[in-house]
Amino acid sequence: MTTITDIALALGITPSTVSRALAGNPRVKEQTRLAVEKKAAEMGYERNIVASNLRKGRSNIVGIVVPRVRREFFANFIGGAEDVLARAGYNVIICQSHENLDDEIKALKALKNYRAAGVIISHSIESQDGGHIRDIMGNLPIVQFDRVFPDLPGAKVVGANCDGAYQATKHLIEKGYKRIGTIAGYMSCMAFVERLAGYRMALEDAGLRYDGSLVYPESILYESGKESARKAIADGCDALYCCGDYAALGAMDAAREAGLSIPDDFGIVGTADEFWAAIMTPSLSSLGQHPFDMGQAAARAFLDGRTGTEVIPMELHARQSSNKH
Amino acid sequence: MTTITDIALALGITPSTVSRALAGNPRVKEQTRLAVEKKAAEMGYERNIVASNLRKGRSNIVGIVVPRVRREFFANFIGGAEDVLARAGYNVIICQSHENLDDEIKALKALKNYRAAGVIISHSIESQDGGHIRDIMGNLPIVQFDRVFPDLPGAKVVGANCDGAYQATKHLIEKGYKRIGTIAGYMSCMAFVERLAGYRMALEDAGLRYDGSLVYPESILYESGKESARKAIADGCDALYCCGDYAALGAMDAAREAGLSIPDDFGIVGTADEFWAAIMTPSLSSLGQHPFDMGQAAARAFLDGRTGTEVIPMELHARQSSNKH
DNA sequence: CACAAATATACAAACGTTTGCAGGATTCTC
DNA sequence: GAGAATCCTGCAAACGTTTGTATATTTGTG
Known part of the structure; x- marks a missing residue:
């Protein structure tokens, strides 16, 4: 592996000049920079990033x-x-x-x-x-x-959780569901707290009473979704806004097992808009996040040294599972 | 950040001894090793991995x-x-x-x-x-x-592609499909070449003629799957073994658009057993890979310095999409 | 032409570790 | 108790960069 010292030796200059030349430091003459770059390419030089990291800290x-x-x-x-x-x-x-x-x-x-x-x-x-x-x-x-x-x-990139949950819940209300619960996720996460707030706001804006006993703050995995949905059905719910699609899937299965037909007896909206939500039967209404966009946004926030909170919109994809007639 | 030099200074010894002590080198006395470890913990020392990497190469x-x-x-x-x-x-x-x-x-x-x-x-x-x-x-x-x-x-970890494709094709044959094509994937990948071999072997073992014109060696994305399936239908196929579930999904849609009913008019088996294969309607028969296991196997092969080829089995999950009556 | 200013390069230390070699201390053997 | 063998530890170089400071070179000014 060739080092800057090798290049320096080959050109009769010192490693420090080579280092500066390669870093594009304006303190080195155009001419020597070009010579260094040429030689470096010639010798197949690649900066030892470990050494560089050590030195730079x-x-x-x-x-x-x-x-x-x-x-x-x-x-x-x-x-x-x-x-x-x-x-x-x-x-x-x-x-x-x-x-x-x-x-x-x-x-x-x-x-x-x-x-x-x-x-x-x-x-x-x-x-x-x-x-x-x-x-x-x-x-x-x-x-x-x-x-x-x-x-x-520091910077934060979040989904429009409150707004999204509001949309989802409002959608269920408008479709005519009367007693809407929510599989809310763990309350130790802001994201879930915000969704719960959106859910509540939608209910209250529609003149419906918010009922804490219809909030199932469990994990959003399939199994716990199913379990929560069983409780919700026992509690007389006719719809659920679920903070995850897997939980929503569990809820679907629970409803079916209880002999309820979806969407007429029981409505469901999930969250994440997983690929399969659109292709299953009945297709699952879901609140879409944009993870890829969020990743890009987070990376850019880092690169730009930005520091505020960026909110990535969420949109509702209304499908069969909430399409009460 | 405390360094080994700090520890050495605090104990009145040299950095080299500290380094050796922390590395568990038997050349250092039990007693000093303990002292070093104690001091290191006390001072909240953490080895600078960048320096270590540089030195060790x-x-x-x-x-x-x-x-x-x-x-x-x-x-x-x-x-x-x-x-x-x-x-x-x-x-x-x-x-x-x-x-x-x-x-x-x-x-x-x-x-x-x-x-x-x-x-x-x-x-x-x-x-x-x-x-x-x-x-x-x-x-x-x-x-x-x-x-x-x-x-x-070097080590290799692969799915049992040939065997898997054999199973999948044999399954279609046994279900009574007569003219079975394959959406085979790019032939620049061994994995796909092997699957094609398994497909061919299954046909020939069953006394069916292998027909190269029923092999659609395109990408296995949804769109190209759909396109290939259209051709396959025009070519008179009544079933397809697809080397990817998304291609299989495309094939399903192509069959439906052609007015064929699945599985009775047209049978489909995919590959990968994506989560959604089981929950869609009709559910998609698919050849399951075990990516998580493969990851573990590959990591272990690296750790153990093993060098052969490890084959991870694939199993067929027969579902509705190939269940001809 | 002398002196200052600007420009370009060299010198050397530093980042924190690891490790071959040497040397001091201890133990063992006869 | 002398010598060898063994055991620990210290010394110093090295890994390949980067960078502050110093020096050498060039350019500019009066």
């Missing part, structure tokens, strides 16, 4: 910390972020917290240790606040997305 | 190069690989080739530059052979998966 690595890569939302987010970060010369290290505080801390420490240029994170369900993030990362740029701690400074 | 980074993270198969694979690599103390850098040779080369160079400990790769569709991989990575461990170049040495 920071790397061109951006860490992305998510609960799980396998989840479609996060995979798409990563896709979007990687696209714009790679174009800007950054490399992306992926860390999974597995919804687990310890793993999250471990990941953040590893990133700190790599002198990552910044971290893009959606915190685990176990994390109660952003203290550990701030403690570990110090004043490194942090971009939070989807699940964000408002107290933590 | 290699890092604990493993690169995973895939066409796209957003694809379920790859996202799940990465999930599996990350799980076992993280447990072994490695960090994972994700690179996307976007099915593009240039990006793949760029990614490999970046990984080489980071002195990655190894690379796990599924090559882009544009890559014709493994020459560039070998050229760039030199003798670094390379694990290939799914799409592999047989000429490239």
Whole structure:
């Protein structure tokens, strides 16, 4: 592997000049810069990024910390972020917290240790606040997305959760459902808290009473969605706004098992607009997020050093599962 | 940030001893090792991994190069690989080739530059052979998966493509379909070549003639699947084995648009067993891969320095789309 | 032509670790 | 108790960059 010293030797100059030349430092003469660049190309030089990182005390690595890569939302987010970060010369290290505080801390420490240029994170369900993030990362740029701690400074990219849930709930009301519950997700996440607020607002704006007993703040996995839906049916609900499509799917199955027909006896709206929502039968109405766009937005927020909160719109895709006649 | 020099100073010893102590080198006395460990913990020391990597000339980074993270198969694979690599103390850098040779080369160079400990790769569709991989990575461990170049040495993890396609085709034959085509995928990938071989073998074992004109070696995306299926229908096929579920979905839509009923007029089997295959209507028969397991297997192959080819079984999930009466 | 100002390069230290070699201390053997 | 063998630790160089400061070179001004 050729080093700047090799180039310097070949040209009869010093490594420092080579370094500056390659960095485009205006202190080196045009002529020598060209000579250096030519020689470097000739010798197949590639900057040793590890040495560079050590000396500079920071790397061109951006860490992305998510609960799980396998989840479609996060995979798409990563896709979007990687696209714009790679174009800007950054490399992306992926860390999974597995919804687990310890793993999250471990990941953040590893990133700190790599002198990552910044971290893009959606915190685990176990994390109660952003203290550990701030403690570990110090004043490194942090971009939070989807699940964000408002107290933590730095950029944030979130879906229009409140507005989206409002739309979804309003849609159910307009379709004529009378007793609408919600599978609300864990209240430790802002995203879910906001959706609940949107749900409530829609009810109240329509002159309906908000009833806390129709809020099922469980996980949004298939099984717990099904379980919550059973309770909702027992509680007399005729519709559910679900904060996740898998929970919505569970709710569908619960309704069917209870002998209810969808959408006439029971209406359902999910969230995320997974690919399959449109192709199943009955097709599932769902509130679409834009994970890929969010990833791009988060990456750009990092690159530009922006610091506010960016809200990515969500739109309702009304389909059969909520189309009461 | 405390360094080994700080610890050495605090204990009145030298950095080299501290380094050795922390590395568990048997050349340092038990007693001093304990003292060092205590002090290190006390001072909140964490090894500067960048410096360590520079000195050692290699890092604990493993690169995973895939066409796209957003694809379920790859996202799940990465999930599996990350799980076992993280447990072994490695960090994972994700690179996307976007099915593009240039990006793949760029990614490999970046990984080489980071002195990655190894690379796990599924090559882009544009890559014709493994020459560039070998050229760039030199003798670094390379694990290939799914799409592999047989000429490239090193470990390989693949699905049982031939066997799987055989099962799928045999299933269609046994269900009574008479003229079975295949949406075969690009022939630049081993995986697809093997599946085609399995398809052919199943036909011939059943005494049916293999007809090259019923092989549609196009991409396996939805649109091209639909297009290929239109041709297949025009060619008189009554069933298709599709090398991807999205292509299978396209085929379904093409059949429906042609007024054929599934499964009675037209049978379809897909590949990958995406989540939605089971819940759509009619449900899609599909050949299940195990991307998460493959990820784990690939990571273990890397860790153990294994070098053979590991074959992960595929199983057929027979559902409505191929259930001719 | 002398002196100042500007320009271009060289020198050397630093980033924090690892590691071959050497040397000091301890233990062992006869 | 002398010598060898063993055990620990220290010294110093190295990994390849980057960068503050100093020096050398060129240019400009009166």
